[in-house]
Amino acid sequence: MTKPFYITTAISYPNGRPHVGHAYEAIATDAIARWRRLEGRPVRFLTGTDEHGLKMAQAARARGLTPRQLADEMSASFKAMADQLTISYDRFIRTTDADHYAASAELWRRMAANGDIYLGRYEGWYSVRDEAFYGEEELIAGAVGERLSPQGTPVEWTVEESWFFRLSAYQDRLLAHYAAHPDFIQPEARRNEVIRFVEGGLADLSISRTSFDWGVPVPDSPGHVMYVWVDALTNYLTGAGWPADPALAERWWPADIHIIGKDIVRFHAVYWPAFLMAAGVALPKAVFGHGFLLNRGEKMSKSTGNVIDPAAMAERYGVDGLRYFLLREVSFGQDGSYSDDAIVTRINADLANGLGNLAQRCLSIIAKQCAGRVPAPGTASGPDLGGLAARIGQAMDALQLNRALEIVWEGVSEANRWFADQAPWALRKTDPAAADAVLYATAEAVRQLAILVRWAIPGAADALLDQLGQAEDARDLAALAVPLTPGIALPPPQGVFPRLEPAPA
Ligand code: ME8
Numbered sequence: 001m002t003k004p005f006y007i008t009t010a011i012s013y014p015n016g017r018p019h020v021g022h023a024y025e026a027i028a029t030d031a032i033a034r035w036r037r038l039e040g041r042p043v044r045f046l047t048g049t050d051e052h053g054l055k056m057a058q059a060a061r062a063r064g065l066t067p068r069q070l071a072d073e074m075s076a077s078f079k080a081m082a083d084q085l086t087i088s089y090d091r092f093i094r095t096t097d098a099d100h101y102a103a104s105a106e107l108w109r110r111m112a113a114n115g116d117i118y119l120g121r122y123e124g125w126y127s128v129r130d131e132a133f134y135g136e137e138e139l140i141a142g143a144v145g146e147r148l149s150p151q152g153t154p155v156e157w158t159v160e161e162s163w164f165f166r167l168s169a170y171q172d173r174l175l176a177h178y179a180a181h182p183d184f185i186q187p188e189a190r191r192n193e194v195i196r197f198v199e200g201g202l203a204d205l206s207i208s209r210t211s212f213d214w215g216v217p218v219p220d221s222p223g224h225v226m227y228v229w230v231d232a233l234t235n236y237l238t239g240a241g242w243p244a245d246p247a248l249a250e251r252w253w254p255a256d257i258h259i260i261g262k263d264i265v266r267f268h269a270v271y272w273p274a275f276l277m278a279a280g281v282a283l284p285k286a287v288f289g290h291g292f293l294l295n296r297g298e299k300m301s302k303s304t305g306n307v308i309d310p311a312a313m314a315e316r317y318g319v320d321g322l323r324y325f326l327l328r329e330v331s332f333g334q335d336g337s338y339s340d341d342a343i344v345t346r347i348n349a350d351l352a353n354g355l356g357n358l359a360q361r362c363l364s365i366i367a368k369q370c371a372g373r374v375p376a377p378g379t380a381s382g383p384d385l386g387g388l389a390a391r392i393g394q395a396m397d398a399l400q401l402n403r404a405l406e407i408v409w410e411g412v413s414e415a416n417r418w419f420a421d422q423a424p425w426a427l428r429k430t431d432p433a434a435a436d437a438v439l440y441a442t443a444e445a446v447r448q449l450a451i452l453v454r455w456a457i458p459g460a461a462d463a464l465l466d467q468l469g470q471a472e473d474a475r476d477l478a479a480l481a482v483p484l485t486p487g488i489a490l491p492p493p494q495g496v497f498p499r500l501e502p503a504p505a
């Protein structure tokens with residue numbers, strides 16, 4: 001399993017501070033990246049910020065800043081969020097990075113060399129909030145009859161000279177690609193939407209702007225900057241070392257999967273593969289459009305102000321508590337809802353009472369009755385965790401992250417049940433060796449479970465593995481086969497999962 005694995009999040013607009021939707025995407029992508037590393041695969045994980053475009057320029061003006069100043073300030077807060085949430089990215093890309101300008105210009109030149117870019121005049125509807133062009137037929141009516149984008153954002157009639165990408169020429173090739181690669185767009189519902197959209201016919205795409213200058217300059221075309229989505233999508237290539245470092249790009253490209261939200265599937269599953277086909281660059285293997293996170297069922301967005309600060313959530317629930325809730329409670333690919341109640345209940349039941357209790361009870365008895373050393377195994381068979389790793393692997397391959405956690409917790413329940421049935425505290429009085437054997441088997445089960453859940457709650461899992469005296473390099477799936485060494489001294493046990501109190505009503 002040494003095939004390299006390249007995974008990306010969307011890059012966020014740093015026109016405001018990150019919200020929990022951004023945190024969710026980073027956590028889910030991180031979970032997949034960490035699972036692949038546990039399997040022993042070399043992983044490259046890219047995340048970052050998408051800093052150009054009219055939306056950034058307008059947000060900066062509103063605050064009396066230059067776009068660059070706003071981007072610096074907000075990009076730093078996205079990076080701080082990623083670090084706080086223990087997101088294991090290999091590069092945090094900013095689309096203002098120098099190598100990204102070079103990659104974007106190179107992609108443009110190749111599309112142009114293929115004859116797919118021509119100069120024209122754009123007249124049509126543009127939504128600054130979505131940074132997207134819409135056809136008249138796609139617009140919907142707002143409350144007072146005004147025109148809105150299909151996402152419900154304001155649109156304005158825009159007229160300017162523009163370079164166009166010959167997207168219309170790619171309809172058949174895109175449909176053929178979707179048919180030949182059924183996993184290219186996931187989940188199924190997103191795939192069906194995209195196919196329907198492409199079957200409806202594709203208009204050429206305006207890919208440059210002249211009305212503002214906050215963007216990557218179009219090669220050899222003074223006054224034009226690239227439409228922000230052209231340079232934004234190119235970040236995935238820049239992050240693989242393309243074209244500056246061919247050996248690196250060869251290793252990582254094509255990407256194994258782009259993890260993005262459902263609102264931007266069209267850009268990733270239609271425009272992006274068409275750009276790459278035009279440039280003669282291989283297509284990513286898959287695009288996964290996850291659902292939206294709703295605060296008690298309501299959509300949140302920077303523009304509506306209904307935004308929850310992920311830093312405050314991580315503070316209240318703990319980084320691993322927040323990660324666990326989002327991964328366990330949201331069915332990956334579908335929308336999910338959260339509330340303080342739901343988070344507290346889930347954390348207390350599964351982390352504090354479930355895994356935490358198992359580890360704490362077993363380790364505190366070992367500390368007291370076995371002089372803090374891993375006891376002798378004896379002949380106790382232990383809880384039945386056989387087949388768990390394989391089943392989790394299957395769920396992870398299918399990107400059923402919540403299902404994978406359910407399976408881990410089948411193991412947690414089994415281990416708790418077995419431990420209680422064996423009652424080592426009673427056994428100690430009649431058969432100390434048998435009591436030791438039960439404690440050994442339980443500690444070994446905690447070790448296995450900690451490894452199997454490390455992709456989801458890395459901080460807590462590592463704290464458990466520390467308490468079991470496990471070396472840094474003995475924490476991957478290969479280490480499942482190497483049981484605890486009897487006799488090793490363990491550090492004093494400490495609770496890893498605090499119980500949370502519900503918020504006052
Ligand atoms: O779309 N729940 O940036 P962005 C879950 N710059 N995910 C959410 C969400 C929510 N409530 N709100 C947003 C952009 N997201 C572009 C991407 S990629 C080349 C360019 C997701 O800051 C959203 O779907 O608006 C997207 O995947 C990511 O957060 C960044 O959103």
